[in-house]
Amino acid sequence: MELFLINYNTHYEIEQLSRMFFRDLTVTKTDAVPSLPAENYVLIVNKGGAFDITVNHKGQLYTHSLTIDPEGAKEEMQLCTAAYLLYEKATGTSLPWGVLTGVRPVRLMRNLYKSNENIQNVINKFKTEYLVSDEKIKLCTDIFDLQKPVIENGRPMDYSLYISIPFCPSRCSYCSFVSTSIKSAGHLMAGYVDNLCEEIRYTAKKAEQLGLNLKTIYMGGGTPTAITAPMLEQVMKTVQECFDLSKVEEYTVEAGRPDCTDLEKLQIIKKYGADRVSINPQTFSDNVLKAIGRNHTHRDFIRCVNDARKAGFKSINMDLIAGLPEDTVEGFENSLRGCIELGAENITVHTLTMKRASNLVIKNEEHHYDDVSKMIEKNSILAEYGYQPYYMYRQKSTVKNLENVGFSQSGHESLYNIYIMEEIQTIISCGAGGVSKVVGPGGEIDRVYNYKYPTEYIKDFSAILKRKDEVFDICRQYGYQKD
Ligand code: SF4
Structure with a gap:
């Protein structure tokens, strides 16, 4: 066309x-x-x-x-x-999100609500002007209501810390993150971890000087458990030594891949203060796992979840993806029910994204994914088991223009996910691919980018510390410092 x-x-x-x-x-x-x-x-x-x-x-x-x-x-x-x-x-096609192309429909709802002060007017606007379906409007209002107390409790000097470990055991075919396979970049890991720990120490010192309050920590990537157990311990120990974890409300580590996560690593994560892990099956179908280049079976995933429970984790997130190649509506429902049976406190359902950086986009066409909407409809099963949607975002090039939604059992909502997706709290990022976002008092957002890849992060590390100074200068300009 x-x-x-x-x-x-x-x-x-x-x-x-x-x-x-x-x-x-x-x-x-x-x-x-x-x-x-x-x-x-x-x-x-x-x-x-x-x-x-x-x-x-x-x-x-x-x-x-x-x-x-x-x-x-x-x-x-x-x-x-x-x-x-x-x-x-x-x-003859209708789009569930109508003319809305933006990434954050709940934030749009909140901003309109702030200027209109009448939720019914906002709902009418979504329906008649943006042509959003009733079902998606309900999804937005449910999330909007659930997030309200979290957002009202925010204070300007609060921040969250993101730590990036951009290595994975292999590259999934749909991946568009900054992540390097340990087969090709394993030799970089030790140097990377040393620098990362230095950046964490530097960040902690600067944040303390300003008197900022650390609310949540999120260690992602990549897959943090792709590094060796001693390296993981080095990072976790550094975080524990640098911050007062007794004041931190939530500490998550992505242990996404069962093919590099074992009891020893999960015990290290727990020992050094994290209270939430994300272990991601993506699907329970072994043929689908093979098709997307993940070197594990659904049994490995179940073993990993059992290990996490043994290590003492009471809050586990499980990610699923709707629309993976070779998957079916029945297969997706089976995966969803599998996560429920395992007692996941959070289930995040992503819709496959055909990003240019992923290998999948080269091989597949949109028409292969006609069942995706039917898969997403299966999310309604979650309500029967007490899960509520609590955050959502959309991405460009998502199959069928659908959304990614985090569901949670009451009291297990991830604060970090709300902060990052709604852009309501400053996030300070350490590591390659990290982006720090300082949220100003009027909702302004200033971004400072770290280098994207581990090689440049290691090679030009002094520039990373200078960029950290920029982050804290912006905080100061907004008046975020103790008197
Ligand atoms: S585990 Fe996640 S970050 Fe790693 S390759 Fe797969 S999709 Fe990418």
């Missing part, structure tokens, strides 16, 4: 929306209507205060002339709504 935009420069939203219907979209921007193909194009002509929209879908024409309402929503939003209705008519 080709999108022709004539005399229109503000095109981000309309381009994103069009891509949701037509994944192979190409875009041409000109100031005069060019010669058009015989079929499969969208033509949008900006006439100043009005737009002519033409959709040619498989030779069939659909047209609409839109006059912008100066009292109405933003011009681009009005254009998106009109285009959406034409796309829906042409393709």
